[in-house]
Amino acid sequence: MEYGNLLLSKIIDENNVQALTKFGITAKDLATEGDRQTLRFIADYAEANRGQAPSYAVVTAECPTFEYTPQVGDSYEYMAKVIKEHSAKLQIMKLVNPSTDDKVADKRSLFEKKFQELDGNKFTDWLISEAERIRINTNISSKVGTDLKADASSFLDEYRKRKNGESFKVWNSKFMGINEQIGGYLSGNLYTWYGRSGRGKSVFTMEEAIEAAMQGANVLIWAMEMSRFEWMARAYSSISARVSGTTETIDGVNYEVGFENKALLMGNLSEGYEAGLEQFLSQMNEIVPGNITVRAVDDDDFYSRGVKQLEADILQTKADVVVVDPIYYLDYEANTSKTAGGDVANTSKKLRHLAGYTKSVIHVITQAEEVRDDTDEEGNREIRPPKRAEIKKTKAVLEDAANTFGIDTLDGRGIIEIGKGRSGGEGTQVEVLYLPNIGIVREMETGMAAAAQFNF
CATH class of the missing domain: 3.40.50.300 (P-loop containing nucleotide triphosphate hydrolases)
Known part of the structure; x- marks a missing residue:
């Protein structure tokens, strides 16, 4: 199932372009060029129209590969998580094998280039840094910060741990x-x-x-x-x-x-x-x-x-x-x-x-x-x-x-x-x-x- 299409369909139905920003979904997270084109169109349309999403008819007319699915019941959070998980794998594949990306002229992978250019320790540092970058870019959080009222119980738990010398x-x-x-x-x-x-x-x-x-x-x-x-x-x-x-x-x-x-x-x-x-x-x-x-x-x-x-x-x-x-x-x-x-x-x-x-x-x-x-x-x-x-x-x-x-x-x-x-x-x-x-x-x-x- 193509979750990019499903997410974009839900955004159109609910007029909620802000979901892309909330969950950090960008064009590079989507698997196909058609989905990436659709996302860019929706984002550009919203920017020009005070944050409003285009209708499915307009999107279908402007983006031929888009397949509209009405009344998607899955949550934004769930779909964003699946998309990000797939995006992480895709970015790692492109790092190791650039042939998966038709825009890359030099078919030698960045992985291969760095492996040849750097000594063992510097190459390892670079690889860890790239993996960390991908992990950060494909991570989503369902919650921002701490709610002073709703999270009072967690404060009490932490207080008791500190009293017992457990958490700090x-x-x-x-x-x-x-x-x-x-x-x-x-x-x-x-x-x-x-x-x-x-x-x-x-x-x-x-x-x-x-x-x-x-x-x-x-x-x-x-x-x-x-x-x-x-x-x-x-x-x-x-x-x-x-x-x-x-x-x-x-x-x-x-x-x-x-x-x-x-x-x-x-x-x-x-x-x-x-x-x-x-x-x-x-x-x-x-x-x-x-x-x-x-x-x-x-x-x-x-x-x-x-x-x-x-x-x-x-x-x-x-x-x-x-x-x-x-x-x-x-x-x-x-x-x-x-x-x-x-x-x-x-x-x-x-x-x-x-x-x-x-x-x-x-x-x-x-x-x-x-x-x-x-x-x-x-x-x-x-x-x-x-x-x-x-x-x-x-x-x-x-x-x-x-x-x-x-x-x-x-x-x-x-x-x-x-x-x-x-x-x-x-x-x-x-x-x-x-x-x-x-x-x-x-x-x-x-x-x-x-x-x-x-x-x-």
Whole structure:
């Protein structure tokens, strides 16, 4: 049975050309050139006649192949679904075998051309992209959005799931000031960290990643400017500081410290500390309840760095928390808008969608402009987190983020400033004790302890 003819007949009978728009039916969805001609005529007629459909007599006269069927009882939704399903198969056939389309002069399929032109991984990416495009173009939805009244019961169901911790998750920050202001990191959201070069962006997000893993999260790190060994050394230094119990006195203050990061990087720990390192590493399963997977710049298989690959990695690792360090080393999406920064904007939107789709927390890092007003009259640098206006080129990640965090560090101190808060907290600053070389990056204590920690 030809559902294109049936659908068009129902549209004529009920004077309902809007059904084509509602269900996204276009000429390319129909199987025959006759049906495509008929649809185009009906659409053109409606455009010229204030949305009215032509009579079946006029359509029959103008479109010789059209076979009118009166009083079609099937629903628009059902017929559109059948048409779209057939259209999906037809588009795949044309992709693989262009001989099914008489308008194509070059009978080599696009599939064959891409197979010959691209390497295996790029060809696979292209094929997945084409399949996704066809799926999106041939999908129909019987319902738009959520009805605030009719769907109240579904809200209650979701509320109960959240109450029981079933449908979403909050991963607490290592820094209590952030938890107090934003309530922790909510699954499905994008969070942006920014700072000037060399001020600790990677360290702060690493600390948040480790904190999530300590809460049982599966964590995925895309470290695109740091080697695997360097990231692991920093992580082991931080984790060991949480559990070591080793105390050192620095400038008159006692700290529980981890393995010295520089000594790990240079391979020159003392003999006693090397034995401690081996024991520490053998107990990682007991120390860290969650999992951390690192993809680093020197990994041989880390050549595809687009959002699609990130999605695949999230699904494979079942990641709850993701760090993209930094966003400007991603393979950006195409600049379909042809505007300045359009590639970054499209990538940011895809990341925001990816966080929602995978129900993960995604932390992204970007860089702030260097400034001249962070020094005093004597030329000494002062600690000052950057403002949102100072972000380099990737401003879209600020707009798409649930929260943004500007950071700065200086002489053992750090500041995290909430630059944007969907639920408030803008301008709030969290003071941090910043000694990453011995694994210490934590919020300052209040009172006398905090005062003593400023005496470096």
